[in-house]
Amino acid sequence: MDNHSLLSLIVYSVIACCVIMALVWLWSYKIKNAGVVDIFWSYNFPVIAIILLIFAPGFETRKYLICGMAILGGLRLGTHLATRVLKHLYEEEPRYAHIRKEWGANAEQKMFGFFQMQAISNVLLAIPFFISVMNPDPQISVLEHAAVVLWAISVVGEATADKQLSNFKKDPTNKGKVCDTGLWHYSRHPNYFFEWLMWVSYFVFALASPYGILAVISPAIILYLLLKVTGIPTTEQQSLRSKPEAYKKYQENTSVFIPWFKTK
Structure with a gap:
């Protein structure tokens, strides 16, 4: 198992989340439903956790604890949101429809930027994960x-x-x-x-x-x-x-x- 620096772990996470959100935006553009962003905002935390679990240099038990928490928490919320959104996949949630209406002709370009900002927010909010997985102390x-x-x-x-x-x-x-x-x-x-x-x-x-x-x-x-x-x-x-x-x-x-x- 390779050990990577904190900076490389952050870069891997940013790239992964931004690529995922770009693909999700393409999907949302096709189905005209920006509500799918909520699903993958939640799922991006397990993605980050898996990256850290594989590459971070910290104490293994600590890594399994914090990454396990992030994976289970993100999967639970994301799956709950998916169940809700997929029931009306081609009918946009009113709050996103309202935002789209306010943004007018440039709505799709702004939506792409919004999706990318969601990806960046995933990495920013994952600060506790990054800090914990770098800790080599063998005592929990x-x-x-x-x-x-x-x-x-x-x-x-x-x-x-x-x-x-x-x-x-x-x-x-x-x-x-x-x-x-x-x-x-x-x-x-x-x-x-x-x-x-x-x-x-x-x-x-x-x-x-x-x-x-x-x-x-x-x-x-x-x-x-x-x-x-x-x-x-x-x-x-x-x-x-x-x-x-x-x-x-x-x-x-x-x-x-x-x-x-x-x-x-």
């Missing part, structure tokens, strides 16, 4: 064990929230209603919360390695994106467009993000 620390437990909680929590929402939408009697059962009774976005918690677990894992504090950038970016950019704002805007009265009432009775904390 308490922090790393705690991070694995936190990661497991986040995966189960996110999967539970996704399943509850999926079951709610499958019931035809719920058409036009807002899911407010299970975890969704306590938070408008429990899936986003547990996704962010997963990135916190990667950060905690990286803290056991040299320069691990730098990994805080990943959960910080995810939190910013979820709260201010492509997560909660676009989701809530679409919900308010599709079911304004029901969603406004739902907003009044639930927390926006963290379950059980009424932070509007």
Whole structure:
């Protein structure tokens, strides 16, 4: 097994993710559905993890732990999104259709740039993985064990929230209603919360390695994106467009993000 420098690992990852996203853009152009980008944004993390698992020089057990977490987490989310998107493959999700409409005549060129930025974001967010797999220390620390437990909680929590929402939408009697059962009774976005918690677990894992504090950038970016950019704002805007009265009432009775904390 070859050992490679951190820079070469980053370069391999950037090339792999950018090529994948270029191919996904071609597919999205053909089917006129940019929603497929979400699937492969999730799947790109297992791709990076496999590159690190093969080429990184760190302690093998540590590599298997962090890369295994990244692979399983990315595959679970990506497959969940694929199941959702493939049901209406030739019908673009409203939030992407809205973006496409705003971009006008240059929408496809901008979409290509957007897809490439998603690829770059994959590598940037993978900082905890890069830091951890370079660590040669043969001792797995308490922090790393705690991070694995936190990661497991986040995966189960996110999967539970996704399943509850999926079951709610499958019931035809719920058409036009807002899911407010299970975890969704306590938070408008429990899936986003547990996704962010997963990135916190990667950060905690990286803290056991040299320069691990730098990994805080990943959960910080995810939190910013979820709260201010492509997560909660676009989701809530679409919900308010599709079911304004029901969603406004739902907003009044639930927390926006963290379950059980009424932070509007």
